[in-house]
Amino acid sequence: MTPHENTVIIDKLVKRFGxxxxxxxxxLTVKRGEIFGFLGPNGAGKSTTIRILxxxxxxxxxxxxxxxxxxxxxxxxxxxxxxxxxxxxxxYDDLTVGENIxxxxxxxxxxxxxxxxxxxxxxxxxxxxxxxxxxxxxxAGGWKQRLALGCAILHQPPVVFLDEPxxxxxxxxxxxxxxxxxxLSHAGHTVFVTTHYMEEAEYCHRVALMYRGRVxxxxxxxxxxxxxxxxxxxxxxxxxxxxxxxxxxxxxxxxGKS
Amino acid sequence: MxxxxxxxxxxxxxRQSFREPRTRALMFIPPIIQFLVFGFVVNLDVERSKLAxxxxxxxxxxxxxxASFESSEYFIVTNTPSNPAELQDLMDRExxxxxxxxxxxxxxxxxxxxxxxxxxLVEGTNSNTASILVNYASDIVRTYSSGRMVDLITQKRMARxxxxxxxxxxxxxxxxxxxxxxxxxxxxxxxxxxxxxIITIVTLMLTAMAIVREKEIGTMEQLMVTPIKPIELMLxxxxxxxxxxxxDLTLIVILGIxxxxxxxxGNAFLLLGASILFLFxxxxxxxxxxxxxxxxxxxxxxxxxxxxxxxMLSGFAFPIRxxxxxxxxxxxxxxxxxxxxxxxxxxxxGSGFDVLWPQFAALAVFGFCIITFSALRFHKRLx
Ligand SMILES: Nc1ncnc2c1ncn2[C@@H]1O[C@H](COP(=O)(O)OP(=O)(O)O)[C@@H](O)[C@H]1O
Ligand SMILES: [Mg+2]
Numbered sequence: 001m002t003p004h005e006n007t008v009i010i011d012k013l014v015k016r017f018g019x020x021x022x023x024x025x026x027x028l029t030v031k032r033g034e035i036f037g038f039l040g041p042n043g044a045g046k047s048t049t050i051r052i053l054x055x056x057x058x059x060x061x062x063x064x065x066x067x068x069x070x071x072x073x074x075x076x077x078x079x080x081x082x083x084x085x086x087x088x089x090x091x092y093d094d095l096t097v098g099e100n101i102x103x104x105x106x107x108x109x110x111x112x113x114x115x116x117x118x119x120x121x122x123x124x125x126x127x128x129x130x131x132x133x134x135x136x137x138x139x140a141g142g143w144k145q146r147l148a149l150g151c152a153i154l155h156q157p158p159v160v161f162l163d164e165p166x167x168x169x170x171x172x173x174x175x176x177x178x179x180x181x182x183x184l185s186h187a188g189h190t191v192f193v194t195t196h197y198m199e200e201a202e203y204c205h206r207v208a209l210m211y212r213g214r215v216x217x218x219x220x221x222x223x224x225x226x227x228x229x230x231x232x233x234x235x236x237x238x239x240x241x242x243x244x245x246x247x248x249x250x251x252x253x254x255x256g257k258s
Numbered sequence: 259m260x261x262x263x264x265x266x267x268x269x270x271x272x273r274q275s276f277r278e279p280r281t282r283a284l285m286f287i288p289p290i291i292q293f294l295v296f297g298f299v300v301n302l303d304v305e306r307s308k309l310a311x312x313x314x315x316x317x318x319x320x321x322x323x324x325a326s327f328e329s330s331e332y333f334i335v336t337n338t339p340s341n342p343a344e345l346q347d348l349m350d351r352e353x354x355x356x357x358x359x360x361x362x363x364x365x366x367x368x369x370x371x372x373x374x375x376x377x378x379l380v381e382g383t384n385s386n387t388a389s390i391l392v393n394y395a396s397d398i399v400r401t402y403s404s405g406r407m408v409d410l411i412t413q414k415r416m417a418r419x420x421x422x423x424x425x426x427x428x429x430x431x432x433x434x435x436x437x438x439x440x441x442x443x444x445x446x447x448x449x450x451x452x453x454x455x456i457i458t459i460v461t462l463m464l465t466a467m468a469i470v471r472e473k474e475i476g477t478m479e480q481l482m483v484t485p486i487k488p489i490e491l492m493l494x495x496x497x498x499x500x501x502x503x504x505x506d507l508t509l510i511v512i513l514g515i516x517x518x519x520x521x522x523x524g525n526a527f528l529l530l531g532a533s534i535l536f537l538f539x540x541x542x543x544x545x546x547x548x549x550x551x552x553x554x555x556x557x558x559x560x561x562x563x564x565x566x567x568x569x570m571l572s573g574f575a576f577p578i579r580x581x582x583x584x585x586x587x588x589x590x591x592x593x594x595x596x597x598x599x600x601x602x603x604x605x606x607x608g609s610g611f612d613v614l615w616p617q618f619a620a621l622a623v624f625g626f627c628i629i630t631f632s633a634l635r636f637h638k639r640l641x
Contacts, residue, residue, distance in 0.1 A: 086476055090477045095274070
């Protein structure tokens with residue numbers, strides 16, 4: 001792969017649940033090694049988009065390819081090349097840290113000769129070297145999320161999807177988690193991450209603002225803020241950007257209707 | 259198929275099941291409870307049943323017959339009505355469970371070598387008890403008459419309708435049952451059925467639960483994005499519970515033989531083979547239930563809706579022969595029915611594959627269809 005090849009390509013993606021349009025004509029591309037942030041309030045359609053990219057949901061229309069594979073036509077090939085952390089904590093609470101790692105190594109088919117190495121890596125990354133025998137349910141929120149990330153990348157997937165990995169985690173642990181994401185990006189993984197914490201946008205290379213199923217703005221955090229810069233608002237935050245974009249979108253919708 | 263993945267799932271499943279108190283209980287408590295209930299508590303055996311003796315002949319021969327009824331442990335003569343109305347009244351008030359009418363000229367007919375008949379009226383509300391009483395009575399009469407020509411005409415009375423229904427004199431069929439379960443111990447009849455129940459409940463519930471629980475906590479979504487194949491997940495999810503089911507079955511058989519002295523006339527490997535065949539069905543239904551349920555409550559409810567009618571129509575507690583004909587047809591599509599037949603056949607009669615092959619074939623067909631159907635329904639997608 002060339003360094004700047006697009007690993008995620010979404011073209012006119014639509015997902016309907018009955019009459020409800022959860023993802024509305026979304027198009028974007030993510031480059032290899034990029035940290036791509038998906039921002040938006042609850043119900044914006046972030047998780048639905050991620051699930052389509054993970055081949056968990058079939059798109060209603062449009063095309064999406066991940067690591068070169070079409071999510072609708074080659075779902076199993078997609079699954080071999082991705083790591084996924086769902087919005088809900090989804091390791092086995094009643095297994096120990098070590099047993100969870102062992103289980104997912106086996107399921108992902110991590111080659112035996114590098115299994116110990118991957119296990120050590122996941123433990124080190126999660127900072128749980130001393131807690132291998134601890135029951136997962138006893139871990140604090142931040143550690144659980146780091147372990148979940150560790151388990152999601154045991155098979156060294158080129159693309160990693162993280163759905164609100166930092167929600168419900170204390171600020172310090174959140175900061176530490178973003179350090180991990182950075183590390184992954186440096187190691188060449190493409191990271192597609194959703195969040196509803198606006199300030200976390202600053203850690204991303206590029207962000208898409210999602211609102212009511214549509215991407216209403218896309219660019220680097222710096223560019224997005226620059227667009228909004230004015231005399232009254234010389235240093236706009238991501239929050240300001242998002243609020244103004246939503247207002248503009250709502251106004252456009254209202255205008256379109258009347 | 260990747261056997262390592264299957265093994266990982268199995269290991270995980272066993273770890274979780276043995277760690278979680280609820281599933282641990284579900285694996286071993288119901289078998290033991292059911293076993294004890296049916297072994298000790300449910301006792302449909304008839305002892306010292308109240309009998310009205312209406313003797314219209316009053317001869318030495320008829321008194322001799324009465325003595326043989328009384329000397330059996332099954333009957334005790336509590337009333338001796340002197341006219342039909344009195345007998346009728348006793349039956350109506352349910353003061354007695356059955357009545358015997360010896361016709362006038364009984365002794366004379368016997369003395370002349372002519373065939374004669376005595377009549378038996380049985381309280382028919384509980385058809386099980388009724389047929390057991392009739393069996394005992396015909397045994398007694400058969401012994402008494404050996405050489406003498408006495409036919410027992412039995413009539414089953416329905417308690418409320420007041421009508422008297424003709425019941426067939428004991429035929430080949432009844433004789434056979436008496437033959438294979440000579441003491442007519444209901445326990446002998448029930449324990450093989452308990453084995454069927456246990457294996458059904460345990461495997462059905464545990465499989466459905468194991469899958470639905472993962473849906474509830476969200477780990478199923480995680481599993482679905484891994485390269486695991488549906489068949490691997492299905493096998494990994496069902497094999498551990500198949501093993502638990504077989505373990506429970508072995509426990510029941512051994513306890514049944516040691517504690518309750520149930521005869522085990524047949525071949526243990528035949529029973530094992532039938533059980534494995536039957537497991538395809540229950541595990542398949544378990545998976546099917548998990549594909550239509552999103553919560554454990556839904557899974558419980560669906561399990562109940564499958565199990566309840568299947569249990570009723572299995573012949574486990576209610577003889578299929580006494581069901582209305584359309585319902586009898588319905589039992590043909592009930593896999594439990596065939597497994598109950600195999601279990602009873604192997605336990606009590608020592609039947610071999612030469613006799614039981616139709617039941618084996620039926621189980622194989624059901625298992626294949628259900629597993630295939632549920633495998634087709636089992637997707638790695640959320641919608
Ligand atoms: N399976 C589904 N059926 C119907 N509606 C759904 C389903 N999944 C999500 N939705 C709806 O789609 C919208 C977007 O949901 P989601 O993608 O989870 O948003 P986000 O992750 O941005 O909070 C929500 O309004 C949600 O109720
Ligand atoms: Mg979401």
